[in-house]
Amino acid sequence: MMNLEGKTYIVTGSSMGIGEAIARRIVNLNGKVLIHGLENDATQDVAESLKMPFFVGDLVSPKICEELVSKAIEEFGEIYGLINNAGAVLRNLIEETDADFWDRVMNINARAPMLLIRAALNELSASKGYVLNIGSVNAYSGEPNLLAYSASKGALMTLTRNLGDTLHRDYGIKVNQINPGWVLSEGEKQRKIDEGMEDDWYKKLGKEEAPSGRMITPEDIAFTAVNFLTENFGPISGQVIELSQFPFIGRNAPKC
DSSP, rough: OOOOTTTTEETTTTSHHHHHHHHHHHHHTTEEEEESSSSHHHHHHHHHTTTOOEEOOOSSHHHHHHHHHHHHHHHSSOOEEEEEOOOOOBBBGGGGHHHHHHHHIIIIIIIHHHHHHHHHHHHHHHHEEEEEEEOGGGGGSTTTTTTHHHHHHHHHHHHHHHHHHHHHHHHHHEEEEEEEEBBHHHHHHHHHTTTTTTTTGSSSSOOOOTTTOOOOOOOHHHHHHGGGSSSGTTOOOOOHHHOSSSOSSOOOOOOO
16 A cells, blocks of 8 residues: 655645545545645644644735745645645636636636746755646636636646656656546535535436446545655656546547
8 A cells, every 4th residue: 555654745725625635645645734725714624634734825826825835844844745736616708707817717727836836846856756736627628618717727737748847857856637527526516506406416417427327526536646646656747647437538429
């Protein structure tokens, strides 16, 4: 079994959803994590349940990005891995998308990961560490009301491939990305209910949406994510993989 004893990580957006699942799996494997979130109570609750330090702040601010990395160095003395999971899933059609909306989504989903990597560069170089960016299959196009979100995840994918080359060669840092498909987080459950679906909508999906009979869970993503964070993954860098229930590109047509 993998053992992350002595390894220290930052997981952004780890007060809920995929980020929380990744943080919990790291701690279960004996690693240490700085928990991050937007809301103090939720972030503190997760941190206390894991007996780990926490940091609250909006990564739209470059200053907050720097402070988050400084907090991890203060707590752990080093950084072995950075998991850029925090993201803004904000919905708007192009007719509703103005410059401020576009900039906020881009700043959280694409700029913040870059600023965090830059802020942690010395520590990640010293540890020959790992960066894992959490993207989305929406990076390839996305739904009409996810224009800004999809574009930001496309930008993140290019960032991963670019830095996965340069940082690996020049600093010894491996940079990779997971693009999850449709994940059954608590936030996604509630979003669909708010949109008018039944409370147990996720139990009534057909084979087109969930071929296995259930949706992907945050824990499913976390199980794969931790494999990107140690030398067990080898010298792989600059790669993007999709974690979905079916091929996102080139899926077989349904039977008539």
